[in-house]
Amino acid sequence: MRNVAIVGYGHTKFGVRNEVNLAELAYEAIREALEKAGLEPKDVEHVVVSNVGGWSSEPLPAVVVAEYAGLSGKPLHRVEAACASGSSALASAYEAVASGMADIALAVGVEKMNESPTPNVVELIGRAGNYFWEFQNFGLTFPGYYALYATAYMNKYGATEEDFCRVAVKNHYYASMNPKAQFPRKIDLETCMSSRYIAWPIKLYDSSPITDGAAAVVLASEEVAKKLTDSPVWIHSIGMASGTANLSRRDDFTGLMAAQLAARAAYKVAGLEAENTARYFDVAEVHDCFTIAEVMAYEDLGFVKRGEGYKLVREGQTYIGGLIPVNLSGGLKAKGHPLGATGISMAVELTKQLLHEVEPGRQATINKGMAVAHNVGGTGHYAYVTVLGLEKPRGR
C-alpha cells in the first residue's frame, strides 16, 4: 500500500449560494485546491465527485463538475454514501493513489441543497432514513431520528438539554472566527435553549442547516507529494463501515455502531489503541448534524468512555485548551452541512489546522501532529473515520 498525502485543499464559502450553479460552486474549491498544490487541471490523473443530489434536475453532476473545471477526459466517477459522501470520495481517491492507479487524484464534494424547494428538503433528507418502512409508515425525518437518540441518551446517562445546547454554543463560537462558515456568529446558551422545538428535545439551534457548498482535496503518492510540497499532510488511515437501515434492528440508541466500527478500523490501521484516544490527536472534526450527534461522536471515537461524552462539553473539554478541541471550524452545526461536501470539508479543515493555517482564535495547538475526522451518513447507515498526520505513516 503506497503512502498518500494531501497536497492541495480548497473550500468555498458555505451558505445559500444561489449566485452560482453546481459546477461553478465546485470549481471555487477545485481551483483553490489545485493552486495550493501548484498544479493545473491537466496534471490531475483521477477525479472523484461526491454529490448526493436529488435537489435539481441535473442527473450526472460529476460530468458537469469535471467539465467546467477543465477535467473532462479524466477517469471520473461519482460516489454516494448519504451525508458521508465526501469521505467516500476521499476514500475512493485515496484508493486510486494507494493502489497505484494514479499518482495525483482530486476529490471534490459539492451540494446545492437550496436548489430544492424549501418545504421539501427535509422530506427529501428524511427519505434517507429507511424509506419504505420508517419514513413512509411513521413519517420519521432526521430531527425525529436524532431526537430518539437524544432521549435515549438523556434517559440512560443523565445528560440535559443544556448539555446539547453547549455543543451549539461552542460550535457557533468557533464559526464566528471562520469566514467560510454559514453562520459565523456567536450564540449564547439561552438563545439555543429558548429556540423552538423541532422534535423534542431537539431545538432549532441543536440542528445543522440546509447548506450549499463545496470542498476539494488533491491527493498525491509519496514520490509526487515530495516534489509538490514541503508540508504534506498524510492520510494514516480511513476506517469505513455501514449500519442497518432499520432502527428496530439496532441494539443501542446512545451511539452509532457504524461509527464505532469505522473508528476501530481506522485506529487499527494507524497503529493506535481504540480507547482513551484523545491522547493521540490535537484536534477533531466530528459529524454534529444535531448536537446529540457530537456527544455520541466523542464516545464512538473513544475520546472518553460510554456515557461520559456529555461531560466533555459540560466541562469545556472540547474547546481549545481542553482534552481535545472539536469542530473548531464551527462544525456542521454552524459552518453548515452541504451533504456531499462535508467529509471533504473536514479533511480541508484538519489539514489547515495541522499546518497552522486557520484564523487566529480557532487554531488548535499542534504538538502531537495528528487529527481525526468522523463523518456519518444517514442515521448511522454509513460512517468514515479518517486519521491525518504530519509524520509519514510508519510500517507500510
Add this chain to the structure above:
Amino acid sequence: MRNVAIVGYGHTKFGVRNEVNLAELAYEAIREALEKAGLEPKDVEHVVVSNVGGWSSEPLPAVVVAEYAGLSGKPLHRVEAACASGSSALASAYEAVASGMADIALAVGVEKMNESPTPNVVELIGRAGNYFWEFQNFGLTFPGYYALYATAYMNKYGATEEDFCRVAVKNHYYASMNPKAQFPRKIDLETCMSSRYIAWPIKLYDSSPITDGAAAVVLASEEVAKKLTDSPVWIHSIGMASGTANLSRRDDFTGLMAAQLAARAAYKVAGLEAENTARYFDVAEVHDCFTIAEVMAYEDLGFVKRGEGYKLVREGQTYIGGLIPVNLSGGLKAKGHPLGATGISMAVELTKQLLHEVEPGRQATINKGMAVAHNVGGTGHYAYVTVLGLEKPRGR
C-alpha cells in the same frame, strides 16, 4: 499494485422483474457470486454498489442492498457513472483490493428501471445527456443522441441501416441461447428493418430495452484467490475516461473520445498495443445501447481502423469463428441494459466465457485466454475498458 482476481460471479435473469424489490434482486446475484467463491457474507471485507436510481423513492440503495444480503456493517458506498456505473463499481472494488484496503471485495450492480412510470423512463434517461442545455432546450433524448452518431457515421463511411440491423440480428441470435437474457429469441434482418423508427435512422430493434437486473462479482487479492479457487480470472487493467457533456464540443461524431481514451489506458497497463487489438482477445462484450454504438465500439477498441467497423458486422466477423466474437451474451440490445448492473454483467459474462461456462452455441473458442469489456456512460460522458485474462498479469 497487487494482483486482483475475479473469484465469484452471479447474474440474475434480466427483464421485467416486478416480483422482487431492489434488495431481493441484488441478492440473487450476490448469493450466486458468494456461493461460486465459496464464501459467506461475513467473509466480505468491502462492498461497492452501483445503481443509477431515480426510478423509485428509495434514496440510499446501497444500504438496503447490503443489509438484505447480510452485509450490514461492512465498508460500503454507492458509485454512479451513468450507464457505466457497473464498471465504476468494479473499478472501485478493484482499487480497494489492489491497494490493500481489503482482500475480498464485492461489487454488485442493480437497477429496477421498470419501477419508473413507463412514459417517463426515456425522459429520465434523457436528462443524463446534458440536462440544462441539450435536453431542456432541444428535447434530445438518448435515441436522438445516437441517431446523430448513426447519421454522421453513415454519411462519412457509407454504412447502411442494414448494417446496424445486422448488429441486432447477431445479438438476438446469441441472446436466444442465454436464458438470463431479457429477449432470448432470434430476429431476422427484415424484423429489424421494418420496425418503427424511434429517431431516424434508429429503429425499435436498434435500441436496447428498459431492464431490471443485477450482477455481482467477488474480487480477491492474489494470495486469497489462490486459496479460494483453481480458476481465477485476473483483472489485467481497467481503463477509465470521461468526456464532454456538450455535443457541440465534440470533434467527431463517429466515435466516442472517452472510449478511445479508456481503451488506450487499459491497453497500456495491460502491455498491449493500441491498434489491431482483435488479435489479443477471444471474446468481447461492448456497450451496444444502440446498434450504432456497437459499430463505434469495434473502432474505439481498436479491433479495426476507423470507418471499418461496419464491415466487421456486415461480414459476420463478430460472430463466433470470426475475427472477434462480440456480445455473445446478447449484449445490451437483447440481454438487456439495467444501467447499474450492465458493467458487472459484462465482467460476469467474460469470466464465464474464459472459463468455458456459458451455454453451448454461444461459447467462444478460448485459446488466447483474454477478453475485453467496453462500457459507456451517457453519450460518452464516461467510459471504462476492462481487460481480463486467465494468466496472471505480468510485470507488476
